[in-house]
Amino acid sequence: MMTLEEKFRALETENAPGQEVRQEVGDLNAVMRGERYEGIPVDFSHGDVDAFPPTPGSFEAWQDGFERGGQQAYTEYRGSARIREGLVERLGAFTGRPISAGTELIITPGTQGALFLALGATVASGTKVAVVEPDYFANRKLVKFFGGEIVSIPLHYQGAPSENGPDLDRIETAFKSGTGVFVFSTPNNPTGLVYSPGAISTISALAAAHGVTLIVDQLYSRLLYSGEVYTHLRAGDTLPENLITIMGPSKTESLSGFRLGVAFGTAGLIDRMERLQAIVSLRAAGYNQAALDTWFLEPSGWMEQRVREHEAIRDELLGIFRAADLPTATPQAGSYLFPQLPPLAVDPHTFVRLLRHQAGVTVTPGAEFGPGSHDSIRLNFSQDHAAAAAAVKRVVSMVEVYRT
Amino acid sequence: MMTLEEKFRALETENAPGQEVRQEVGDLNAVMRGERYEGIPVDFSHGDVDAFPPTPGSFEAWQDGFERGGQQAYTEYRGSARIREGLVERLGAFTGRPISAGTELIITPGTQGALFLALGATVASGTKVAVVEPDYFANRKLVKFFGGEIVSIPLHYQGAPSENGPDLDRIETAFKSGTGVFVFSTPNNPTGLVYSPGAISTISALAAAHGVTLIVDQLYSRLLYSGEVYTHLRAGDTLPENLITIMGPSKTESLSGFRLGVAFGTAGLIDRMERLQAIVSLRAAGYNQAALDTWFLEPSGWMEQRVREHEAIRDELLGIFRAADLPTATPQAGSYLFPQLPPLAVDPHTFVRLLRHQAGVTVTPGAEFGPGSHDSIRLNFSQDHAAAAAAVKRVVSMVEVYRT
Missing domain, CATH: 3.90.1150.10 (Aspartate Aminotransferase, domain 1)
Known part of the structure; x- marks a missing residue:
């Protein structure tokens, strides 16, 4: 302990990042x-x-939210039902599988908030959590904060495209040795590597076979360069019982100043995440949630x-x-x-x-x-x-x- | 465990509250x-x-923040230095003791966020935490989430004014028996009881004597009715080494839709709270922080x-x-x-x-x-x-x- x-x-x-001024x-x-x-x-x-x-119209969407008053200020902890209903349509289409607005999606204060809630809902003292190296710096800190034990998974990113990707053998070994949770970002932060269709389907099948919870951070999946293919894990055939996908409009859409993210997937985990959000910050700022009305609806x-x-x-x-x-x-x-x-x-x-x-x-x-x-x-x-x-x-x- | x-x-x-719709x-x-x-x-x-x-001018202050762009979107995790510098002047004057903008104040996503960070920074598995009954419902949940042990302190609120207040004997007993943290709200939520000058000075002296950390939630301290006197604990003579005061503009000022709060006090604890905020949600939403420029500056x-x-x-x-x-x-x-x-x-x-x-x-x-x-x-x-x-x-x- x-x-x-x-x-x-x-x-x-x-x-x-951002703290250098201190x-x-x-x-x-x-x-x-x-x-x-x-x-x-x-x-x-x-x-x-x-x-x-920021996305055109995001200011006006915020203003609309402010003018809606109390109903927008005090949403459910998981976010405004109306906004969630719109989001699930667009996110379901983008990620290749339907999402239930009532039970399978939560709006969070940034994708950082979504990661915190997802790991808080799945990691307890002693939980073995597979973490890719290198990967988003907060993943390791979150696992330590919740008392989990890090199992390192190397990412190969400096070779030829066909050789790059997460070490699937190490993942299989980890999953066979009691790993409870696997958290990773694709596109990978900091390298920009996109997990291949083969890597994604192998990870998903292994997680399903070994009862591992997957937390997939897809924050950058819309900023995809020419000739590249993106694979949404949740669109696959063999899915683990517990799967959370995380996205948000902070990066490509430049809405970071609004602190908005979403997590969607297994209803039981979304429910836990909402309970945790209730004691962390209640909800993503009410008026800000309205800016999500512009998301995936950018001008042509x-x-x-x-x-x-x-x-x-x-x-x-x-x-x-x-x-x-x-x-x-x-x-x-x-x-x-x-x-x-x-x-x-x-x-x-x-x-x-x-x-x-x-x-x-x-x-x-x-x-x-x-x-x-x-x-x-x-x-x-x-x-x-x-x-x-x-x-x-x-x-x-x-x-x-x-x-x- | x-x-x-x-x-x-x-x-x-x-x-x-707010979840009834589900x-x-x-x-x-x-x-x-x-x-x-x-x-x-x-x-x-x-x-x-x-x-x-909401406070007059809060919309325009938000708009100013949005128009400041990147510098307002990406503040330090503890919040914009410029806004903190304004806040410490007004909050220091209101609460009767100066505050350092650099080291002693953090801007949080609501007072809920401040409470979460303050308890996360002070409560570990087995920490004894004194909690008043009745008091704000999240206090008990937070202590349990962080693995702490609740020590109940009764609040008398249904008698004559002179008989009302927290049970000071029970507080002394708790402090003498290994309590590490005492969290309470004054004005009390849900009863509206304001802790008397005597109760406040006794609590402060006992905490100083026994090395207990105090977390004082003063969210409602501005909405004070005629004839009543409010005592700011941090203005007293004998203070414990570790003291955090929490306030925010969500209630009296109706800025709840902005999700803003502040915590101020012991620099070492504020530093921990910032580290925790870095993995929870990075910062209070950048543009929203600008609404704090209206706080304690309401029209005459x-x-x-x-x-x-x-x-x-x-x-x-x-x-x-x-x-x-x-x-x-x-x-x-x-x-x-x-x-x-x-x-x-x-x-x-x-x-x-x-x-x-x-x-x-x-x-x-x-x-x-x-x-x-x-x-x-x-x-x-x-x-x-x-x-x-x-x-x-x-x-x-x-x-x-x-x-x-």
Whole structure:
């Protein structure tokens, strides 16, 4: 049993995205080589909603919600019934299987909220939880917070497309050895890898065979690049008894400031998640829920253009990193790049702080995503195209300056 | 160690305020006596923000936040630094002791969010937590969820003002016997009792002497009726090392649809709460935080009028309950009435469901607030005055119909 002290040490947020402003500059000047760089500062720790603004109509939808007054302020804990009814139509069509508005969907404060509730509903002290490495940094923290035991599943992402993917043998071994829950993101955060149809059907069949609960984070599944295929696990033939799919409009749709997410799947788990939400924050902010009325109803061509613009940024940044010999996987979806750095004269965390201090570039240290990727950095390239390209050139230059 | 099944049974929300819409009518018709009542339905489970609308300017403040874009969408997890700097001035003045914007305050998704984080930061498996009975229903659930052990502290609220208050002897005994945390609301929810200066200073001194963490929920402290005095614990001379005060604009100010709250106090605990918020929902919704710019800056006279209007409703409803011989304490602050019902021909939960089904009146069963008050019901009287008075007359009539 962890003490509270240990529990909260595991929740350290000093290097978490968005918290950099709380860091002290300290003695960075003592290790800094050369001068500061000129250039527009870019914060790659999250997307820039000024460069890619919120979905058209989201402001008006919020205003409609505010004007509806009490009925929108005080929804059921799982969210407004009217809004859920609209969502299940669109999400059911997108993910390839119908959803019941009454029992199988909950609106949450962001996909972070959905992950918290899903793991809180399934992980107790001693529960073995399979977690992919690298994967979204909060997954590991959540498992520790609820007292679970992490079973690591390696993700291969730096090879040829046919060799990439989660280690299915390790998954099978884990499922056969008492793993209760498997949580993973596809597209993977931070690498942008999309799980193949074969990987998805194998995972689903293994979970069904061994009674493992699956929690699938599909946050980035709409930002899919040309030529790529996305497989929705819940559309498959063989499903486990307990399956939760998580999505939200914070990324591609730039609605992060509204804190909205959804989880849908097994009714018994959605019911638990609602009970937990009741003591966590009651509900996703009532008026904000109304912005979900714009979700999957964007103007014609809007989503296609957004994907195209991200693809252009992706391709340019990939070119810069690769020209400098920094191995970087091609994201198939989403807006993250996860380049690997060579050995440097300073430790990775110091280098990340130097990037911010000296070059005006904020990135997230790879160690946040798993112990094996401490020599990588994550960039969310949903940014102004030109500013992002210039900033990545500064990163590459900094790597040369500090290379051993 | 509780199993997940047991843990979530303890989080049952079927009778929680706002969830009534999920109940099945079932066989209520079989026990119903007489006909349905005519009259405007009133939902006393929460305040009516159509009758008492949000603070003037809150919509415009939200719009300003939305237009600020990325910097407002992605605040630090503890909330926007600019907004915190304004808040600490006003909250420090209101509560009688300065607050550091950098280290001693966190913005949360509602006061529910603040309570969740505060208890999550202080309660582990086996922690003894003193909880008042009756008190806000989530307190007990939160302690159980985090694996704590409830130590009950009776609240006397049905006697003469001089005799009312928490049982200080029981508090002292609890503090001397290993209690680690004491959580309570003043004004008390559901009774509206305001802890006296003597009770507050005794609690504070005892907590300091015995190293007990205090979590003080002051959500309703601004809605104080004529002739009453409010004592801010944190303004006292002898304070415990660990003290968190919780407030929010959801009630008196009707901003519940924004899901905003604050917790302020001991820096080490605020730091833990931020770490926990990082995995729960990242932050209170960014744009919504901007509505806090209106808090404690309401137009001149606005708050006074709001208090006056609530006092008038309070007095009329108290008169109706007392004329029917239903013992009801006079709330000194806040907008809850907690009348006690006589023995009835149906059990209290069935009566509450009949009230909704037959008389169009939604109330919260007293058992939600502690095992000792199953024969009371809670009404949030922040409602349209005339509709509330008519609805309470229907309640009184229903009591006569079902009285044994």
